[in-house]
Amino acid sequence: MFGRDIGIDLGTANVLIYVKGNGIVLDEPSVVAVETSTNRVLAVGDEAFRMVGRTPGNIVAVRPMRDGVIADFELTESMLKHFLNKIKLKSVFSKPRILICCPTNITSVEQKAIRQAAEKSGGKNVYLEEEPKVAAIGAGMDIFQPSGNMVVDIGGGTTDVAVLSMGDIVTASSIKVAGDRFDQDILTYVKKKYKLLIGERTAENIKKEVATVFPGARSEEIDIRGRDMVSGLPRTISVNSDEIQEALQESVSVIVQASKQVLEQTPPELSADIIDRGVILTGGGALLHGIDLLLADQLKVPVLIADEPMHCVAKGTGIILENLDKMSKKRVQI
Template sequence: MARKIGIDLGTANVLVYIKGKGIVLSEPSVVALSRKTNKIRAVGTDALAMLGREPESVEVIRPMLNGVIADYETTKAMLEHFIDKTRGFGKPDVMICIPAGVTTVEMRAVRDAARKAGARRAYLIREPLAAAIGANIPVAQPSGNLIIDIGGGTTEVAVISLNDIVVSNSVRVGGNKFDEAIAAYIKRKYNMMIGERTAESIKIEIGSALPLDRPLTMQVRGRDQVAGLPRTIEVDSNEITDAIQEPLEAIISAVRSVLVETPPELSSDIIDKGMVMTGGGSMLRRINELLTEVTGVPCYVADQPANCVAIGTGLALENLEILRESLSGSDIN
């Protein structure tokens, strides 16, 4: 029997789920290439360590952009590397999640990349459905369930009932946009340049969607734009709240648009159950409180939010017959 592997092929990270073992791999979606030979120097964690520190002979790239393939050949090589790391024999059956708003061309690119990377069969599942399954939401019931998945490149908002998506909205805003907004704020306010890894660290350490009663502070190191020399400043969490208002507004708008389009019977279910958040972006402090405040609907963060999509992708492959109708047509080959 072929191995069954679920892959969350994200903009920021790749997670791999194997039946019976759970999450076996979680590494950054980063690849380091030699500029001279175009050969791969490193993938995942090893490549991320080079980001922002690489010499001219090495190029470090993220082959996934906004949840879809930006560099086909590099994505194929990255997938091959991660599939090989699962250390199994024979070609596996693979289920890969895709954003709800991708085009047919983008879906075909993901499926073909998986096949050429060594998959025996490659299936696709919409990210909100995978997230809901991984969050242990009863998606098979005739009842409305609203899921908000904030990944590195996209935010997926969907209402799910009877194993399928009823209403959805996908916006190309996620954790990476938070990082970009933080870097732009530091540059604008302090005339200091910081790298994307530093911006991500700030988001994780002190980032908050709403002001904190006791603001957190952090020492930030970067390069002064005027003097061109290294410099250290101190920033607090309330500054970061101001910095990320624009991407937060985009996520709020996506949630509101789905709530507006939701049929009345399902809206009643959502008011009773609340909204569930998954994805790495849902771990931003107080973001569920912000969404509760602006929508009037209770919002909760799932257990292991960063792993929900990968777990759901693997579980969907294990229950392929049950979900086959939901994955028919453009969702499955």
């Protein structure tokens, strides 16, 4: 098979791969299981994720991406190679062109690291595009008209807020508060209040099942199990939506503040468009219960959750790949 164009949403929590003509062909967690004594990669993606918090001492399940950028270059490269081999896209004769997404405020060194990881994994030409722009395109927004569009992309490691017009970013902000921080907040709250140690996966489950960030928007309860910090024995407790809303309050207010700042820096004509069109929420964090209600209440503009918010960036790469030659593209030179 000849080289095909592929788009990669290289996220802190998940990697999604879009193949031109085939759609989204891969959606797996950004996790690599490594044997510590030999540094040998044992598992990648779904298989490695099942090991998180459940491995013996000589095996660690690592996330090579942190806060939207590469934390471990070699493991990121191994992970990308594994995923590209899995979808059987590389050929002897030609390599695919790769479009990869990154947060808005990363440094040129971090951009170079992402590009090199993609090249070493088998990419021919590697293009970098800013995540909120790609997410907005994937959410179905027409950002190429002279009118304002606002997107809040809440991922695993970063939240990107941007106002777009004429196919480019007018004002933007990228903060390191997103899904991972929410999990950490829940973990810390349970530890502090109940003296109970729980794992990351339990915290994530609480976030999905009972969490809300808008007061009174949800009333659910869940039983969770963990290790008692006093006795050292397993124990079960119940937590409810109100408690989790309290636990997440501080982090969510940072996202609200970043959104307000972007709106404050937006030219008045574009602000008027945003009142008409509303703000679109994308990324896995858009599924956090009540986040749309909270942002609408605080920003005084309509807030809508995109269809399939977790797939917006990957879908956006697909649309850009279709128009790669026509669109203004940001190519990072070697």
